Amino acid sequence: MPFYDELYKFQDKLQHVLTRHEQGATHAAQGYARVSGKVGVCVATSGPGATNLITGIADAMIDSTPMVCITGQVPSHLLGSDAFQETDIIGISTPVTKWNYQITDVSELPEVMAKAFYIARSGRPGPVLIDITKDAQFASFDFEYTPCKSVRSYKPVPKINTDAIEEANALISKAKKPLIVWGQGVILGKAEAEFKAFVEKSNIPAAWTILGVSAIATDHPLNVGMVGMHGNYGPNKLTNECDLLIAIGMRFDDRVTGDLSDYAKQAKIIHLEIDPAEVNKNVAVDVAVLGDVKETLPLLTKEVIAKPYSDWIAEFKRHDEIEFEKVIKDDLHPTKEGLTMGEVLKEINRASNDDAVIVSDVGQHQMIACRYARFSNSKSNITSGGLGTMGFALPAALGAKMGAPEREVVAIIGDGGFQMTIQELGTIFQTQAAVKVVVLNNEFLGMVRQWQQLFFDKRYASTEMTNPDFVKIAEGYSIDAKRVSKREDLGAAVDEMIASDKPYFLEVCVEKEANVFPMIPSGASVSDIRLS
């Protein structure tokens, strides 16, 4: 209350967005942070307000999103007394925060808040939670604001080891079949230009993780696509044929590597990484180049000598052709009656000139969105990568629109995940943020259904959804809404949505039992990737 009473006085300076649920506030803060590169902020009251933040904080932690969460707390003399709406949010949030702190004395406020923002955005970014007891909120004192520029015990960026740079350069110069796999570290490090320079000068094919995509344009000739469970055929297969794997700002997540005992065993591995704890965590590497990729990449670019790698690059093209024939053709240019998720993405690409911010939720539509969305600019793919949080996209899209109001923001959501944070339609209505919301409705929790079909003999246990009338719900919030279920209506509906300068809701009824391929079955090797 005292906090909000002060906010009331600063309405013209500080925009506050009232989400309908605290989880929505965290995802909106994440969307804002991911699209802008700035720290997202959310505020919640003590007790249930604070615990409702936890999913978003855990999501931000695993996806390295800079965020500061401020929670209210009971007065300090009531701590530990089971007071009304008291919860040990410091204890609860410890494993999922980069740092957290409880303020019981108002004089700590300026220093702690400055430190919170510094920690959240520096080094490998992450969420910070600051819990403020009610007595500290009521107290006042004269303060001077000093920005935080360092914390004694905290080393955000490790020192660059010049020997490692030399060793990496030596490995690159010897390689005949090198492959780059880049992750979000390139974007978080604001190193897109340095990365592009390295790729172009070295002429090495480069593949991305779902959080790394958009660091260079989709149509870049050396961009060979996505690695991982539903990634592209070529980069997955060829991970086990390359002689040098250059991992840049990525963490060898299990969805990327599949079976570790059969992952790039034939290759030398170079890992460019800001977080020393990530080195040799999942994959033992030959050379670890610690540091900020913005600083380390130019050191590699300086020495690298381009080679044609003609046969090697042709291998990616050959695999692309196979994938196009077996998968992409039917996804993007279907001849059967039912609408595919892929063709919806194709229409969105067309209508937005390959330059929308795509915010996806979690499941089949997410994999389709990451596979087929085309990007021209960085920070354009926002999704819950590590935690896989259904319900992420609707509030994250709202935050993204606020972080980049000049950009087209399109949320791609399944019918399952949409209903996990559906109440944030209310926030979109109230703020009139021009978010375009696309629900790809297959009346199933589609990814789980796909696994049930492939690995559990089609026993669809609790994955079928009986859905409400989504268009009516959107209209209930006075949001322009449309439902499409025929191919001939799709293009015009997407055009109408993109042309709108207001929030817009589009439901597309897609094929119910379609599957996402390629697929590396859980626990299988990247070379066991299936096309059907």
Added chain:
Amino acid sequence: MEKKYTISIYTENSVGLLNRVSTIFQRRHINIISITSSASEIENVSRFVIVVNLTEVAVKKIVGQIEKQIEVIKAFYHTDEETIFQESALYKVASKSLFEERHIQNIIKNSHANIVTVNTEFFVIEKTGFRHETEQLYNDLAPYGLLQFVRSGRISVTKSPMNIKALLTELNDKNQTDE
């Protein structure tokens, strides 16, 4: 192969850090054999000593995760051979057995234990040493009836220098140039 490792952590002295450190073990389903936290040789810097059974690959990763915590200054891991370590134990025994059982006096003398306090009802013996020594004294005293027994976690210092003071000076200097 799993082995006994002593993890030493120098940290800022702050509320909640014990939880932040212990949760790193809990999350990986690792049982901590012993943990102690105390002042260190540097003012306002705490030192944790944690003993675990792990493979070297696993202990390296754990130390990496610990060092990543904002308020951790530096973390190390060492084998028994690389450290000097001790544990302390206290044994509370009924006073009457001291007078009725002559043998108990020999046990105390031979074990090089100290008598901390004696009164009409009980006396307390303190023994500092290796685990097998405090266990031996426990086994020797148990037949006479132990009213209470408690043993501390391991405390240890390393044979090689840790150079934390130099590191802190470097960090402080760096911070000053940053500002």
